Amino acid sequence: MKQLSLPDTPRPRGRKRKLRSVILGAATRLFAQRGFEQLTMAEVASAAGVQKATLYSYFDGKSALVDAAIETLLEELPVLRPLDGSRPLRQQLIDIGLQLQELAAHPAAVSLAIGIAEQRLSAKQLAAWQRRYEEFERFLAELLERHCHCEDPKQVARLFVLLVVGDLCPQSAILDKEPPRIERAVDFLLRAYPAVQLKV
Known part of the structure; x- marks a missing residue:
């Protein structure tokens, strides 16, 4: 007699994805407070409100969790927002400067700096972080x-x-996150490289 096969029960993918996100959120917060090296899997599980066994069902070990947390932090870094090209050059440069300070002082950047200090970031991850700054540099150069x-x-x-x-170093941006520093940088740049009339 032919046996009937039951259709596969769909997995609760949304819930699994959400729980992974909760775990990574807890891990990144704790990493920012204590560093990557000092933290234990038990502390992450407790902060995420899950059992340690559940944590290991998502991540093979601390190294895998740290890598996933670093990738999450890299995704959270601010990107260059469009500027109003009709504004005067000085104001556009100030706007870019404010965005740069926002990037440097962002909590994800602070945690990534801790990762650098603890030598937890791979060359690929360091390059991904550097690309955020290069995006600003390219725009500025143009x-x-x-x-x-x-x-x-x-x-x-x-x-x-x-x-x-x-x-x-995130502390330098956090301690001096104010327009006067940016304005001084803009004024220095415009004195050294005066603006010219646009060619029509």
């Missing part, structure tokens, strides 16, 4: 090429990023 007298707009854009955020 803006400067159109509006200013400078031989190497890419180099000037890189200098501007350093003037605005200091370095990639």
